[in-house]
Amino acid sequence: MRRATIKDVAVAAGVSVGTASKALNGQGKLRGATIERVLQAAERLGFAPNTLAQALLAGRSFTVGLITTDSFGRFSIPVMLGAEDALGTGQVSVFMCDTRDDPERVRRYVEMLWARRVDGLIVTGRRIEPRPPLQALPGIPVVYAMTQPVGNGAPAVLPDDELGGRVAAEHLLAIGRRRIAHVSGPERFLASRLRAAGFTAALAQAGIEPCGDIRYGEWTEHWGREAAGLLLADRPDAIFCGSDQIARGVADTLRAVGRRVPDDVALVGFDNWAPMAMGALPPLTSVDMCLEEVGRVAAERLLAAIAGARDVEQAVEPRQDGNPGNPGNPGNPGNPGNPGNPGDPGDSGAGRGAPDVHTVPPRLVVRESSGGYPA
DSSP: OOOOOHHHHHHHHTSOHHHHHHHHHTOSOOOHHHHHHHHHHHHHHTOOOOHHHHHHHHTOOSEEEEEEOOTTOTTHHHHHHHHHHHHHTTTOEEEEEEOTTOHHHHHHHHHHHHHTTOSEEEEEOSOOSEEOOOOOOTTOOEEEESSEESSSOSOEEEEOHHHHHHHHHHHHHHTTOOSEEEEESOTTSHHHHHHHHHHHHHHHHTTOOOSSOOEEOOSSHHHHHHHHHHHGGGOOSEEEESSHHHHHHHHHHHHHTTOOTTTTSEEEEESOOHHHHTTSSSOOEEEEOOHHHHHHHHHHHHHHHHTTSSOOOOOOOOOTTSOOOOOOOOOOOOOTTOSSOOOOTTOTTOSTTOTTEEEEOOEEEOOTTTTOOOO
16 A cells, blocks of 8 residues: 555645645644644545654754663663653654773764764763763764763763662661661772762761771672671671672671571662662662663753753864764773772762752662561
């Protein structure tokens, strides 16, 4: 069966092709009766507009590029899912480009996306430390998600790690625990410091100090097992861990020495990474960073920028040969096993309250490792 064309719609509605086009695209000053007649004809004929032609007329491609440095997908995939949900409502398609932390791949992807005339770019990673800003092209807005650019350039959307640490501590206080220890990843990582800051602030507000020193180490189960052994002398009745991987290691040591979770020691992790949290014994109470929400908010900000509702980063002018230039170094992603946000130790100035940074609040998922709230 032949696909209906705009000419078929015009003939069925008794109008010119130009009038039919204006009625279907909401353009021009037409009488309501004329618009209704055209719309009814289009529906009757099963007319579907040519999206490419519409995009050319509107000066848009209805596509967005998503550039990630997260080769493992642990963080970029949920961010991408949230972005696709928001962009899908606007009938915008997403090109996902994995740079594998290779500047040359970044350059090639930016050239490819430019050639495809994408309407905007979302840059995402697996750490929140500021990274060299992506040098895109004139007229293409850029929004960062789960990462942020150095300086005050494009907007960024980040999980609220500090609030996550506070939420974990408040939960443990609410179930009656008072000797609460904290084990996390490397101190040089911004996520570690923010989570610890939120944790200690919540305890201080309750008039309590952490049980023992805050233990910084690695984002691994091995470090969790080692750290738990160091903490036993302090006799904590609860431990907040900076990641679910660390929490699983802590649980292993507690079980090995006969300390019951949660009866003797309540346990809270961070990330709510299902394979880790649900695979632990017992299943972990964990702070969820709500990464899909991070992606959704980033996409909404990008759509607003595309529509001209916000001032956004405009990239460098292309060279005379048409090459968009060096897109910049995406930086070292740090430890591939890091469920937090590793980065350079010199990036201590970043975080909540930075210019044009929107933070997404976390949620606590309560499971058996903390025993839930008291009746």
